[in-house]
Amino acid sequence: METEDPPGVGLLLREWRRRRKLSQLDLALRADSSTRHLSCVETGRARPSREMVLKLAEHLDVPLRDRNGLLLAAGYAPAYRESPLDSERMAMVRSAVRAMLTGHEPYPAAAIDRIWNIVDRNDAMSLLLGTVPPHLTEPGGNVMRLILHPDGLASQCLNFAQVRAHALGRLRHQADTTGHRDLRELYEEVSAYPAPPGLDADPGPVDPTGIVVPLRIRTPLGDMAFFSTIATFGAPADVTLSELAVESFFPMDEQTDTVLRSLAAMGPAGR
The missing domain is CATH 1.10.260.40 (lambda repressor-like DNA-binding domains)
Incomplete structure (x- = not known):
């Protein structure tokens, strides 16, 4: 053959x-x-x-x-190593990521790889993921699946259509600019998820007064609103490091900030 x-x-x-x-x-x-x-x-x-x-x-x-x-x-040897994140060579990177995650508390943050798999997260992320079933959070979960799967945060999302449109647009752009098959497959998978019952998948017109697309979710402690930033490592010379990022969530209103700080003061048992 x-x-x-x-x-x-x-x-x-x-x-x-x-x-x-x-x-x-x-x-x-x-x-x-x-x-x-x-x-x-x-x-x-x-x-x-x-x-x-x-x-x-x-x-x-x-x-x-x-x-x-x-x-x-072209017939040449690779120029960049690809070190496992749990290797001794990456110990300094793991320490830096852990410091970024813990330093961001009481706000949620997670380290993600190139296909949006969560490789580490801080304790505050449990607030967002506490009601998500294990099949979406183990071993670490995938951000796109957590946001868009009807069993995930989608069922709690108060602005699901806008969040879905933004997440799919970001993922599609990433797949187009890299050409990576696994990103295209992830896009095809999550874009096919149905909207949770009672939620509309049509984002409607863009809010001209907004500066970011927020994540608004309903929790047992009340409605919360977040925006996020993504940080990457400067001048990476290792494939793994070049594909690692930290997504940090920030409160968009005083109520969200108050709830997060109250949970932090209560400790793990309070969560």
Whole structure:
């Protein structure tokens, strides 16, 4: 049974260039090359040097994981290691993430990987996930599934349509700009989830007075409203680190802030 050969580095580079909506001239100027040489590379008539592959990948903003793929396709060894998060080499990273998560309390925060799986979280996240069934939270859960699955936070979300539209738009953009199959599969999965009974999936018009799309949820302690930020590590040289992010939730009103601080004062037993 014949199998197709993997695409060469030229085809992969052309794919990334088109994904970034750049012409050959645009990329050649950025990489201090010529359109003739770039054309020869893309058509396979010229083999780029290792340095040229890395330079083109940098100007195309290619993720580190895919830069390694480009190097392998060109016949070179990968340039970036991929260290397991629980390895000794990543001990400093784990400590930094843990400090960020605990330092954000009494507000919820979680560390996520490139496909939105939760790899660590602080105690305050239990407030958001306390009523979510185990099949969505074990071993750590996936942010997109937690938000959009009808058994997850979707059933408690007071502005589900707006949150769904924002989450799917973000995930679709990420899948389109990276081309990663697992992100596309996640998008196809969560976009097919039905809305919880009684909730409309149509987001309606955008609120022109808003500055962010909030997450408004109903809890046993009252309605709460959050907005979130995402932080990444600067100048990563490891694939795992380049794909790690910390999502931090902040209260949008005084009631939410008061509830969170009261829970923190009560300790784990109060949650």
